Amino acid sequence: MEGRTGDDASLVDRLRRGDPRAFEELVIAYQHRVFGVALRMLGSRAEADELAQEVFLRVHRAVAEFRGDAKLSTWLYAIASRLCLNRLTSGERRMAREGEETLARLASGHASPADELERSELEAALHRAIAELSDERRIVVVLRDLEGLSYEEIAAALELQLGTVRSRLHRARMDLKEKLERFLS
Amino acid sequence: MTCHDAREAFSALVDGALGADERAALDGHLATCAECRRELQRFRDTVALLRGAAPVRAPAGFVDRVLEAARPAPWPRRLLRGLFLPWPVKLPIEAAAIVLVTVGVVYVYRATPELQQSVRLGPTSPAVTEKPRLTPEPSAPSSSPEKNQPQEQDKAGRSMEKKMAAPPPAARDEASRRAADLRDASPDAGRQKEAGRPAPAAPPVGGKVEAPPVRAGREPEVAQERARARAAPVPESRADAPRAQRPATGPSGVLSSVPPDVSGRLAVSDRAAALRGLAELVARLGAVESRRVDASDATLVELTIPREAYPELARQLGRLGRWQPSQEPAALPVQVRVVLRITG
Numbered sequence: 001m002e003g004r005t006g007d008d009a010s011l012v013d014r015l016r017r018g019d020p021r022a023f024e025e026l027v028i029a030y031q032h033r034v035f036g037v038a039l040r041m042l043g044s045r046a047e048a049d050e051l052a053q054e055v056f057l058r059v060h061r062a063v064a065e066f067r068g069d070a071k072l073s074t075w076l077y078a079i080a081s082r083l084c085l086n087r088l089t090s091g092e093r094r095m096a097r098e099g100e101e102t103l104a105r106l107a108s109g110h111a112s113p114a115d116e117l118e119r120s121e122l123e124a125a126l127h128r129a130i131a132e133l134s135d136e137r138r139i140v141v142v143l144r145d146l147e148g149l150s151y152e153e154i155a156a157a158l159e160l161q162l163g164t165v166r167s168r169l170h171r172a173r174m175d176l177k178e179k180l181e182r183f184l185s
Numbered sequence: 186m187t188c189h190d191a192r193e194a195f196s197a198l199v200d201g202a203l204g205a206d207e208r209a210a211l212d213g214h215l216a217t218c219a220e221c222r223r224e225l226q227r228f229r230d231t232v233a234l235l236r237g238a239a240p241v242r243a244p245a246g247f248v249d250r251v252l253e254a255a256r257p258a259p260w261p262r263r264l265l266r267g268l269f270l271p272w273p274v275k276l277p278i279e280a281a282a283i284v285l286v287t288v289g290v291v292y293v294y295r296a297t298p299e300l301q302q303s304v305r306l307g308p309t310s311p312a313v314t315e316k317p318r319l320t321p322e323p324s325a326p327s328s329s330p331e332k333n334q335p336q337e338q339d340k341a342g343r344s345m346e347k348k349m350a351a352p353p354p355a356a357r358d359e360a361s362r363r364a365a366d367l368r369d370a371s372p373d374a375g376r377q378k379e380a381g382r383p384a385p386a387a388p389p390v391g392g393k394v395e396a397p398p399v400r401a402g403r404e405p406e407v408a409q410e411r412a413r414a415r416a417a418p419v420p421e422s423r424a425d426a427p428r429a430q431r432p433a434t435g436p437s438g439v440l441s442s443v444p445p446d447v448s449g450r451l452a453v454s455d456r457a458a459a460l461r462g463l464a465e466l467v468a469r470l471g472a473v474e475s476r477r478v479d480a481s482d483a484t485l486v487e488l489t490i491p492r493e494a495y496p497e498l499a500r501q502l503g504r505l506g507r508w509q510p511s512q513e514p515a516a517l518p519v520q521v522r523v524v525l526r527i528t529g
Contacts, residue, residue, distance in 0.1 A: 020252075023252070023255060024248065024252055027247075027248045027251045027252065028248055031243040031247050031248060031251075032240065032241060032242050032243050034243075035241060035242070035243035035244075035247065036240065036241035039241050040241070045244065049243075049244055049247065049250075052243065052247070052251075053247075053250060053251050053254055056251045056255070057251070057254055057255055060255045122234070123238065123239065126234055126235070126238060127238075130235075141235065144200075145232060145235035145236050146235060146236070146238060148236075151200070151202065166196065166197065166202075169196055170193065170195070170196035170197075173195075173196055173228065173231060173232060173235075174192075174228075176231050176235065177227055177228055177231040180231055180234065181227070183234070184227045184230045184231065184234075
């Protein structure tokens, strides 16, 4: 497992001392990643916004308990993943809304209109396919292929064995390959 | 290596997690299996698609909202939040606690005679008795008996009232207080009270004495009777009532302001003889007769007797006539106040 980087260590130390500027830096640095995990897991921008805020508030309250034997980012991903999975299984979650605007906004703005249309369709299909994965497979593929975590980091964040991470990731990718067959060459 | 084994290794291959031996075996299989090569290409494209997905950005203002939410709330809000949130949990618990405390207080009050006694003594203080003095007592002796048209079934009670009104003004207040007690013990008590409120029990005409229960019963009527008993000694605290005219300090002076501990009817064939026998009993058993009211059909006698002598009194009453106690609690006070309705 990778340890903390120098920047992380400094940031954590300042957070523990109650430096308000340090917390702001943390939120600025990790807001998109935490929000991205929440959005891809929950499928709703409103819910993702609420949950991502909760992630940072928990970090703010519990930074003194951070052991420092993992990267700060892994700790954040662990909190975000746990909150997402809890919410998805708690039943309190609002029903996922059809046609969530999220999918369209993921398209790039640099392509030609024709390319953009095609890309939007592909992106929509991709995120629909991700959303159709089971929760436990989806979180693994999100952390690996969308957020770029290593197997070890995923295992630490989700408190899983490495073999379980590998297996779930492979199953998730195979599922996605089947669902996206028509877009593949 | 089979096709299945080869495809199971795709993820590790894409992530560069295959060992050298596994990689060699997979390459060997792919070199001879076109279908697995196509599958691997589709697998790589899928992963590339995932990794090429547009990054998600947090909405504008997200950082500010988080920083605002992380700012500690003012202490009054934190206190209120601690006391009442989450309200679906804490409010019912707090309401239940209030109810439990209330029930506990009422239970302790009812189970503790000393507390009840102290409440009974309360009206003797001027501050408490001031208010009842302003309220005319419906059946007090000061109200003119002529205004009330006597009815046959009320005759005994009303004749008692007239007798109670007879003493001079100095003793009138005490007499009215006693009369209130005795009225409470008589079957006419309910009729003398305000309309619509029933007597504690519905005795037959000229029937047994119905004294309100003091310790044995816990029904709501008990509380009403206690309230009436407390309201009865209105004139007792009047400043113009000479203290010398009041009974000597003793248990009867206090107990007479409350319903009797024991009451009942003593049916005899010769009332005068029974009264003489009762007087002997009173003297022999160390009792004190504190009040006597004669009527045409009954005589009410109020006496106070030590608790240890009460059983003997009850036995001897059975010899004087037919003794039917209507109120005889198991637990008696040290000084037992007894009201007898002697008929015959």
